[in-house]
Amino acid sequence: MIKTRFDHAHQIFLHSFRPHLSSLARHNFLITSYIKNNQPKNALKIYAQMRRMDTEVDNFAVPSVLKACGQILSTQLGKEIHGFVVKNGLDGDVFVRNALMQMYSECGGVESARLVFDKMTERDVVSWSTMIRSYSRNRLFDRALELIREMHFMQVKPSEVAMISMVNLFADIANEQLGKPMHAYVIRNWNTGQMGVPITTALIDMYVKCGNLASARRLFKGLTQKSVVSWTAMIAGYIRCNKLNEGAKLFVRMVEASVLPNEITMLSLIIECGFAGAIELGKQLHGYILRNGFAMSLALATALVDMYGKCGEIRNARALFDSTENRDVMVWTAMIAAYAQANCVNQAFDLFVQMRNIGIRPNEVTMVSLLALCAEAGALTWAHGSMLI
Structure with a gap:
């Protein structure tokens, strides 16, 4: 009954909204809209409706549908869509293959993601960075490093997103020896003033986790625009290195700069306090949470x-x-x-x-x-x- 109501409601919508668009385009619009609004189950209902109605499913719809599978961690449905993709000759599209890799990665299917990667005749920088992130997310650091070396050998220039994935990998394994060349690569390809906040923040986090607080501090001071993530990384670094007074002072400076900590900030700092045994600072952060309506x-x-x-x-x-x-x-x-x-x-x-x-x-x-x-x-x-x- 519920499915019937859903189908009926969307039939009305599809025939009344943007009538100049084809049925396929309107369905694709709905799927994309649901994904953007974090409603993956509704996006998948639209996909199921398209299949029941024998509406064409093209290479624009498939990546969004696969993203929905990844969001709800449905490997089974993802595999069914993968089969549909192969059967209908959509697997030659690089965007579809990247989406397949991302879906398998989010569902923990690293080997399935790698099979898709290996079968690609054409790879873009997203393909490489998706596979590297997949290995990193599943803590297969040696294989991620191997892929980075292969990427360098193939002379594929990484995007900022790919470089952030690599720097995050070096942070996770606390390997400054590998992280420093990546920092040098970033400097060669961007002027210091042009380095984005995300890549700089990733470098700060890497140096912090490698115990190099001085390099992290220099990068932080060089940021003309500091995001809440940048502040969080630097404060967490002070706590991790047992510089509790400096960490507390920087937290106050962040608030005074009208950069308000969010839940992730508080989580990160409280976790660091636990590892550092910094009970007094931890209590102050707990008090801040209670006073500020978290x-x-x-x-x-x-x-x-x-x-x-x-x-x-x-x-x-x-x-x-x-x-x-x-x-x-x-x-x-x-x-x-x-x-x-x-x-x-x-x-x-x-x-x-x-x-x-x-x-x-x-x-x-x-x-x-x-x-x-x-x-x-x-x-x-x-x-x-x-x-x-």
Whole structure:
């Protein structure tokens, strides 16, 4: 019934809106509009409707439909569309192939993405950067580096997006030796004043993760326009390198410059405080969240519980845990990990049992925390039994 209503509503829309457009163009317009408005399921309904009506699906519609599959992580549907693409001779289009690679990458199908990449007779810079990002996202760093070398050998000039992917890769593996040549390449191809904020921010993040705070600071100071991401990367760098006063001062400067931190900023800084054991700064950031009307999302709650746990503030961690509504496995795991770190064996196991009793399945992080605690408490048999349940 719902599907019938949906089809009927869109038939009315398609016949009344932009009547000068062909049926194919109007369907494509709808699919693209749904994707832009983050409604992938509705985009896929339009695609299904096109197939039922035997409306042509062309190489303009397919990339958007594949993007929708990636957004909802539907490998099965993506594979079905891949089959349709091959059957209808659309697989020769570089944009379609790039979209296939992106879909497989987002769904965790790295090898499927690579098969598409290897079969391409024509590759553009997007093809290369998509495959590099796919390897990086799945932490297959050696294969990403191998592809970067091949790209260089083939004399393919990377776009800014591709270079950001590469710099992010070097940041993830904390390899300044590889990152510096990329920085030099950027300088050779852009004047310092022309370097975009995204690539500069990626370089700042790379130097921070490699422990080179001086180079990160120079890049940050050279930015004439600083985005919230740039500020976040630099503040996080100070915290990571245990320069807590400098980090706090820079946070104040950011706010004074009318650059307001967003949830990602607060998440990044709280996580860094947890790793650095910077409890006082962490509490100040928690206070800022409460004073400035941030919605206490599950991600923020998890980060705060984790931060308090890592800093040994079990009571604060538990108070925040208890005040969090609709807790997911990540929040439960953060609290269990906090108890485990404090060697509170009974509390950790009790919480684990509560979590299981309400139907929340533990993830790998939950079990690692419990196993570490069991090793200390001599309760490995109990833990092994729980993992098998």
